[in-house]
Amino acid sequence: MRTRRATSTLPTAWLAKDSSPVLTARYESKFDGGAFSVAGLTKQNSHDSGVDDDSAIAYAGFAGVRLGLGEGINLHATANYTDGANKYLYGSGADDAYLDTDGNLENISGYGGSLGLSFNLDQGRSINAVVGMTKVDWDDAEADGISVGTESETNRNILVNYQWTPVKNVMMGVELSNWYTERVDGTDDDANRIMFAAQYSF
Numbered sequence: 153m154r155t156r157r158a159t160s161t162l163p164t165a166w167l168a169k170d171s172s173p174v175l176t177a178r179y180e181s182k183f184d185g186g187a188f189s190v191a192g193l194t195k196q197n198s199h200d201s202g203v204d205d206d207s208a209i210a211y212a213g214f215a216g217v218r219l220g221l222g223e224g225i226n227l228h229a230t231a232n233y234t235d236g237a238n239k240y241l242y243g244s245g246a247d248d249a250y251l252d253t254d255g256n257l258e259n260i261s262g263y264g265g266s267l268g269l270s271f272n273l274d275q276g277r278s279i280n281a282v283v284g285m286t287k288v289d290w291d292d293a294e295a296d297g298i299s300v301g302t303e304s305e306t307n308r309n310i311l312v313n314y315q316w317t318p319v320k321n322v323m324m325g326v327e328l329s330n331w332y333t334e335r336v337d338g339t340d341d342d343a344n345r346i347m348f349a350a351q352y353s354f
Contacts, residue, residue, distance in 0.1 A: 172196040186219040186226075197236050197249045199257055206257040208249060210236025224272035228282070231265045238262050238288065243307050246288040252296040262288040276317030283310045290336050301337035308332045323351045 178191040191214040198207040212234040219227045236259030238246040249259050264286035271279045285308045290300045313327035327347045334340040 172198075186217065188215070188217040190215045193237060193240065195237060197257060197259065199249075199251060201255075204255045206251075206255060208236055208257045208259050210234075210248060210259055212237040212240050226270045226272075228268040228270065229266065231263075232286075233261070233263045235259050235261045241286055241288075243284065243309060244286045244288050245304060245307075250293045250296070250298050258292060258296070260288065260290070260293060262286060276323070278315045279312070280315070281312045284308070294336065301335065302339075303336050304333045305336045306334045321353045323353070325349045 172195060174193055174195040176191065176193040178189060180189040181187065192212065194209065194211045196207050197210050199205060212232065214230065214232050216228070216230040221227055232241055234241045234244075236248050238244050238248050238260060241262045241264055243264065244262050246262055247260055249257050252258055264284065266282055266284035268280065268282035270281075273279070285306065287306045288304070290298075290303055290305060294300050309329060309331050311327055311329035313325055315323060315325040317323050325348070327349075329345050329347075330342060331345070332340065332342040
């Protein structure tokens with residue numbers, strides 16, 4: 153668990169601990185023309201500074217669906233919500249919790265989702281496009297005196313890739329992506345990236 157404290161300069165590792173395992177559950181099912189899955193997890197966030205300690209129950213939920221829209225075309229969508237479990241919120245990079253000025257442990261919540269299309273072409277070729285977003289709620293932490301101005305509040309990723317199979321057991325791909333982040337203080341950055349990958353299946 154990652155956590156912060158408003159009035160302490162102690163390293164994070166001295167204040168945070170995980171005192172229970174993460175419990176997870178997942179259900180998947182197929183239906184005519186697609187499939188869906190739902191999942192959830194719960195864990196306990198805890199801290200112990202040697203003087204005071206506190207804990208809070210954290211949880212997260214996930215839902216995803218795949219729908220066939222026609223010959224070789226599929227729609228993919230996901231939705232996520234976390235309360236004190238942001239390390240499981242893809243792309244957020246946020247802390248799980250913080251300590252307020254009274255030494256109480258408060259969870260930080262976040263949510264996100266993605267929407268994508270895949271086009272399966274002939275001869276082992278495909279084109280895939282995805283847009284995803286995460287947003288972290290820093291309002292309570294900021295109100296309690298935590299310095300969060302430089303923390304990422306909204307992250308967005310857009311990517312398009314092309315995959316093909318030139319020979320048996322070999323898959324190759326090229327991907328172009330754009331990453332955008334907006335911080336609590338209103339500043340933002342973005343970056344473009346191109347990647348190439350090759351995979352051989354034994």
